[in-house]
Amino acid sequence: MKKYIILATVVLLIGAVALPILFKFNNKKHSEKAQKVEQNNPAEFDPGPHADQATMNLDSYEAVQFWKQKMNARLDNIKKIYERADWTTPAHETRFFNNLDASQKAFEAYLKAQVELQYPKAEEDEWWGSGIPPCINLIYLKHYKSRYNELALWEKGTPDGEMCGGSALTAYEIGEMAN
16 A cells, blocks of 8 residues: 555656646647747648647638638739729620639539538537547648639739630739739
């Protein structure tokens, strides 16, 4: 019995010494992550091997929101650019904006369907655990990044000589409108 009391005392002492050190270490890591978010750069979701579930859930959500905001900002900028464009007819302008809106709605419907296909909401209570939200967020993250990059053509314009730009203005035209 005396051995167990001594063993329990040693374990408590080790815990009392180790806990403040670990807590300080975790607060430092949390502070570094907060600075990363404040710098508006949660661009990548990489929780690392020591992240707890709540941190992974939050970090994955923040990364998704970051890319969704970037995508929406790019869409807004495209609309501003193309509102100033010199359209050959009003019908072309109307068609462009209708197609841009339809394309975005189709993207959002596709994304929602992809998430529903992989993680059906109706089955959430049956088999989902706390690890599933970051998995869902990774789907959103992948597609928001991809959509952001796809929209670059209309924001930055096509390079000189590009004949397959479709409705996108050339980089030269966009540059001229900025002047």
